[in-house]
Amino acid sequence: xxxxxxxxxxAVSAAAEGRAAMGWLHTAHFLSSAPQLExxxxxxxxxxAFVGRSNAGKSTAIxxxxxxxxxxxxxxTPGRTQHINLFGVGKGxxxxxxxxxxxxxxxxxxxxxxxxxxxxxxxxxxxxxETLAGVVLMVDPRLGxxxxxxxxxxxxxxxxxxxxxxxxxxxxxxxxxxxxxxxALSIARLQAGGGEVRLFSALKRQGVxxxxxxxxxxxxxxxxxxxxxxxxxxxxxTPPAAG
Numbered sequence: 001x002x003x004x005x006x007x008x009x010x011a012v013s014a015a016a017e018g019r020a021a022m023g024w025l026h027t028a029h030f031l032s033s034a035p036q037l038e039x040x041x042x043x044x045x046x047x048x049a050f051v052g053r054s055n056a057g058k059s060t061a062i063x064x065x066x067x068x069x070x071x072x073x074x075x076x077t078p079g080r081t082q083h084i085n086l087f088g089v090g091k092g093x094x095x096x097x098x099x100x101x102x103x104x105x106x107x108x109x110x111x112x113x114x115x116x117x118x119x120x121x122x123x124x125x126x127x128x129x130e131t132l133a134g135v136v137l138m139v140d141p142r143l144g145x146x147x148x149x150x151x152x153x154x155x156x157x158x159x160x161x162x163x164x165x166x167x168x169x170x171x172x173x174x175x176x177x178x179x180x181x182x183x184a185l186s187i188a189r190l191q192a193g194g195g196e197v198r199l200f201s202a203l204k205r206q207g208v209x210x211x212x213x214x215x216x217x218x219x220x221x222x223x224x225x226x227x228x229x230x231x232x233x234x235x236x237x238t239p240p241a242a243g
Contacts, residue, residue, distance in 0.1 A: 018209030021216035028066040046219040052138030054104030057171035064202040097219035134165030134218040141170040141184035166195030173199035
């Protein structure tokens with residue numbers, strides 16, 4: 001009993017892992033932007049896609065998770081930007097994952113043809129992108145999952161059933177009372193089709209580190225996580241070489 005306990009790696013607290021994950025996300029930087037799937041570079045790194053209706057708080061959530069004010073650009077005219085934007089993430093100036101910011105959908109002022117074109121691009125990305133490791137869906141809990149969100153869920157459901165990570169972030173949670181938040185969580189969990197659901201508030205920083213931990217875990221297999229922790233314990237941080 002004692003020998004088994006001694007051989008196990010020391011447990012890492014959720015708070016410590018959350019801080020490490022936040023530090024990792026803070027390294028995010030712009031890589032590429034493309035209007036069509038075929039224009040995206042084949043980076044070969046695990047990708048996490050951020051999706052959601054216009055005005056659901058997607059850009060704010062990305063900027064909060066990466067602790068950067070304008071990494072994800074929030075247009076004053078929702079729905080105007082129709083590009084997939086890729087951001088690299090990784091410590092030591094070596095990317096080990098990618099965040100993919102997909103344009104918001106469902107904004108009424110966007111011409112119908114543009115909506116249909118973008119729906120095809122986004123659908124193709126979510127169905128065929130081989131390096132996709134997870135999807136984060138931003139939902140305003142005051143509106144709940146809309147018809148367009150349900151359509152997106154239908155698109156990714158086969159991949160989620162095959163093991164694709166999926167998280168619903170109920171944004172702007174600071175605008176809910178405690179009972180309203182609990183009700184929104186219960187409803188969203190029934191609709192999420194096997195995905196995880198979390199309350200999230202950029203203003204109150206509710207759920208931020210918890211979401212960061214999930215993104216880190218999605219993109220780093222357990223043995224990689226253990227190696228990273230062991231390396232942190234064994235060696236003091238060294239500054240990057242000049243030049």
